[in-house]
Amino acid sequence: MNRDSHTQSVPLPDGRQLSWAEIVRALNTADIPDGTPYLIDDDGDLTFVSRVNAYLLEATRQRAYAGTSLRQSHAPTLRRLLLFVREIRGRVDLTATQRSDLIAYKEKRKLQLSPGSWNGELSNIANFFDYAVKAGWIPSNPIPRWGTRERNTLADRVNTYRRERFLTEAQLRFFLEAGLRGDQPADPELRPRYAERDYLTGLFLVSTGLRRAEARLVLDCEVPDATTMHPTGVHTFKRTGKGGVEREIWITDALVDTVDLYRATDRNTIIENAQARLRKSKRAGELPIVDQTEDSRGRPLLVIDGLRCQPERLSDTQRQNAVSIQPDGPITPLALFVVEGGLPPAMRTINNVFLAAGQRLANLDHPDLPPSHIDVTPHVMRHTFAVRMLAGLMRKGRETHDNPWHLLASPEITIQQLLGHADISTTINIYLYAAERYNDALPEALREAVARSIGRPGGRAPLNAPESDDNDPR
Numbered sequence: 001m002n003r004d005s006h007t008q009s010v011p012l013p014d015g016r017q018l019s020w021a022e023i024v025r026a027l028n029t030a031d032i033p034d035g036t037p038y039l040i041d042d043d044g045d046l047t048f049v050s051r052v053n054a055y056l057l058e059a060t061r062q063r064a065y066a067g068t069s070l071r072q073s074h075a076p077t078l079r080r081l082l083l084f085v086r087e088i089r090g091r092v093d094l095t096a097t098q099r100s101d102l103i104a105y106k107e108k109r110k111l112q113l114s115p116g117s118w119n120g121e122l123s124n125i126a127n128f129f130d131y132a133v134k135a136g137w138i139p140s141n142p143i144p145r146w147g148t149r150e151r152n153t154l155a156d157r158v159n160t161y162r163r164e165r166f167l168t169e170a171q172l173r174f175f176l177e178a179g180l181r182g183d184q185p186a187d188p189e190l191r192p193r194y195a196e197r198d199y200l201t202g203l204f205l206v207s208t209g210l211r212r213a214e215a216r217l218v219l220d221c222e223v224p225d226a227t228t229m230h231p232t233g234v235h236t237f238k239r240t241g242k243g244g245v246e247r248e249i250w251i252t253d254a255l256v257d258t259v260d261l262y263r264a265t266d267r268n269t270i271i272e273n274a275q276a277r278l279r280k281s282k283r284a285g286e287l288p289i290v291d292q293t294e295d296s297r298g299r300p301l302l303v304i305d306g307l308r309c310q311p312e313r314l315s316d317t318q319r320q321n322a323v324s325i326q327p328d329g330p331i332t333p334l335a336l337f338v339v340e341g342g343l344p345p346a347m348r349t350i351n352n353v354f355l356a357a358g359q360r361l362a363n364l365d366h367p368d369l370p371p372s373h374i375d376v377t378p379h380v381m382r383h384t385f386a387v388r389m390l391a392g393l394m395r396k397g398r399e400t401h402d403n404p405w406h407l408l409a410s411p412e413i414t415i416q417q418l419l420g421h422a423d424i425s426t427t428i429n430i431y432l433y434a435a436e437r438y439n440d441a442l443p444e445a446l447r448e449a450v451a452r453s454i455g456r457p458g459g460r461a462p463l464n465a466p467e468s469d470d471n472d473p474r
Contacts, residue, residue: 274342
């Protein structure tokens with residue numbers, strides 16, 4: 001739970017209502033950090049979930065994992081396992097789990113999850129039981145391990161072929177313009193209400209490599225306008241993302257031009273229409289007021305309760321709700337991307353933007369349509385960024401391999417930093433092969449081979465042919 005929740009009360013099983021003020025006082029008295037996830041039984045009892053809650057609290061206090069990871073991954077995983085174990089052993093704490101329970105749980109979950117997803121869930125479970133042993137809650141770890149290396153035998157060792165989903169340059173441009181911005185819908189009614197915002201959302205994701213959750217809370221002050229853009233045409237700012245990894249985000253002048261158009265059109269309109277709602281929220285004390293200033297080098301600084309801080313130090317909760325009051329009176333959200341109501345979009349809202357874009361393209365016949373096996377989502381934009389950047393860096397690295405001072409000898413390290421991957425193997429395993437074949441040579445060769453087989457030498461014109469040699473990673 002977060003202290004900024006708009007919930008006024010929580011119903012208890014005996015019919016009483018527990019006010020939010022009482023909850024906040026209890027959380028503050030117990031020194032529970034804001035955003036800490038916790039479990040509670042249906043009857044309001046905490047006895048049999050106390051150790052899971054203690055684990056989540058300690059992980060939060062020690063910043064062992066990102067807050068979003070604890071809330072969206074660790075807590076739901078442990079709750080799911082607890083419910084399964086209780087089907088076998090009755091109302092018990094998670095520390096009552098036996099090895100046989102975990103083996104049975106894997107058999108159930110492997111019918112619902114891919115091997116990679118199961119291994120991720122298992123990692124969360126193993127972390128809890130490792131902590132439980134160290135805390136003295138259980139005498140031994142129920143996770144089955146084997147050999148001198150103590151291999152976790154619950155882990156799925158099946159190697160699956162992963163085809164990374166990304167768009168070619170032509171497909172990307174068509175999706176951005178016709179899908180997100182709605183430049184040529186078969187039905188004019190399908191054009192988005194805020195076309196420039198939706199277009200910029202996709203362009204921003206594919207130009208920066210940010211995850212959806214990271215991009216939606218980018219601050220307006222973190223992106224310069226055309227008049228303050230650095231002469232090199234590149235601007236960087238820091239962003240903390242998944243796993244608490246802080247990295248530099250690179251912004252180019254071409255992206256800034258598009259941001260400026262959005263600021264002058266959709267963003268202004270949305271904020272102007274949201275003033276009544278923002279004023280009401282301000283009176284209710286729901287919106288922290290932040291002043292904006294600059295340091296001696298012209299970089300943005302934020303002033304909160306009289307203290308100056310850099311934008312990258314703001315939490316996601318502050319980014320979500322913070323506003324500034326302009327000299328001429330309007331209340332302006334700090335976030336760059338806003339929806340009706342004046343605050344940043346929820347992640348499901350961004351998903352719906354991409355879903356609507358796909359629906360606009362469904363009835364179009366165009367050579368640059370995304371291929372049928374790709375459902376274009378926000379994360380496909382991130383994949384596309386990674387593949388096209390890695391391919392470009394590999395090409396540059398080959399061109400300058402004789403220069404010992406060139407910094408692109410290991411482009412995968414650069415991409416690891418741009419994406420915020422904690423482990424270089426993630427970057428290599430996911431994107432290196434895709435970057436090597438970014439010119440779509442394999443699909444074209446298959447298409448021509450099939451065409452010859454049915455007596456059509458040369459086949460049809462390639463759907464995804466690159467416009468120039470820029471798509472060739474060599």
